[in-house]
Amino acid sequence: MSSKRITLQQAAEIITDGASLTFSGFTIWRRPMAIVFELIRQRRRGLHLIEVNGGPQTEFLVGAGCVDIWESCWVGHELYGKYGANLSRRVGNGEIIVEDYSHAEMMFRFAAGAAGAPFAATQTSLGTDIHNPAYDMLGRAGLRDGNNSRIPRHKYRFVDDPFYGAGQQVLVPAAKVDVAVMCVQQVGEEGTVRVSGQYYSDPEAARTADITIVMAEEIVPEEYLRREADRNTIPSFEVDYVVECPFGAHPTGMFGRYDVDGAFLKDFYGRTRTQEGFDDFAKEWIHGLDHLGYLEKLGWPRMLKLKANTALNYSAREKKGE
């Protein structure tokens, strides 16, 4: 069996210009930031992000000009930044296509994708502008002509429940993604993933994608994970590549390992309202550094403050909200 192990640089190279992409995690938790930074270093362009929800990973990629299309429902930094300033700026300038769905719609789109079903039926968000036909932005851009296998022919459809007569339902298209980039606590050499804590929408993301790259805090022996298979989250064969990268989620947090670096996110949010501000931030924290250089710049004292207490699974040192 050939090894699934690759480097951060190789992981980013697998994601080519124009690829459709999704991520593990939830808002400011367990985002594959080290690979995101590497994509920015490699100046990837034309990405199509399809996310259950956005977060710092979205904001970094959008700010760096890597993204042409964003389909999701939310972007921000929770209490460390009210909204996604980079997305907001680029939407205002007409530099990015944003397709808005609701959170449950996005989740059900991934559940359908993961099940190999073409769509999901739901009763959410009826009567809202999410279903305003004039606000079908991919349609307005002429991209629903069937030429892009990642873009469905319709944003949504209404049908009446043909089975139980429950009235109007919304059909939302399955998510179709080229690559899922995951960031987790443990992965085995063969790809078995063990997520600790809430697994968010990770199982659906990994199953939906054609290629799944798992970046883990540690690569552990498969045999160790297989002793208690019921604790595992994603089966080996759904994972194509594995990368070991400690603190790869920073500045987002990881259950049992480290907290969100709120000060970092606040600084990012505050400084990247303008493109000049973003470019300056990227120059300081991304370009000219590799992951070890980034960690060195952060420094031990900062990392130790974020480090989770192994009994509590969160840091007892980090003062929350700062």
Added chain:
Amino acid sequence: MGKEYAAPGEYGLADLLCCAASREVGDNEVVFAGTGLPMVAIMLAQKTHAPSLKLIFEAGTLDGRPPEIPTSVGDARCEMGASRASGLYDAFSIAQRGYVDLGFLGGAEVDQYGNVNTTCIGDYLNPELRLTGSGGNPDINSFARRTVFIMVHEKRRFVKNVSYITSPGWRVKRWPEGDFVPRRSLYGAAYRGGPSAVISTAGVFRFDRESGRMYLDTCHPGKTPREIRELCQFDLDISRVAGETEPPTQEELHLIHEVLDPDQIFIPRVKQE
């Protein structure tokens, strides 16, 4: 046990909002929590009049009993003492299946029918300001029996028509025409309820059962109904005002500041003297 109310000056507006929100929670109810002040409010209810409430965090924690306040719903703190920690597919399936009694939500703009906007200010196709987007706001609002909105009260936020209906109120748009119809007629068998209250920094508002229109229920201490009507761009019904919003009790203030949010992440302490 009698209630010992805090005196004016002993509490702040955030305390008042938190306590008003907490009182919307019934015991044994399943409550869906978003990040921020609502989390404090729900945990306050859990520690006072609703010890058996079931708390669901959107990111996938079910029946959580966090010992300290999580910074967001993805936080490791959510899971301490929970019945199950899983993911969003569980959380939204549970909501769509009809388990959720109450959800707390926020918004940038609200209209008199309780339609809420969290998506953009100005024309969606050419926005003045793009906001966070919907998140789970429309989902919780579609699935729960009751939803309570907590908002900053400014005239620019209480509007005739919201820039974008992110989350459905009592009169919503029927597509493709976009004409306004009663919520119940659109939701059919999926209808369970809708917005039951708006708690703003000025007062508590509820909705008429028949018309779906917002009315002023209670004014926060120091505010008059006329002043509050002036803070709305629509014609606010002030004919049914029940009085003043109940102030926090000493016990509630103690729980908020000493137990739930001692670091003042979401609720600042009032400076004494």
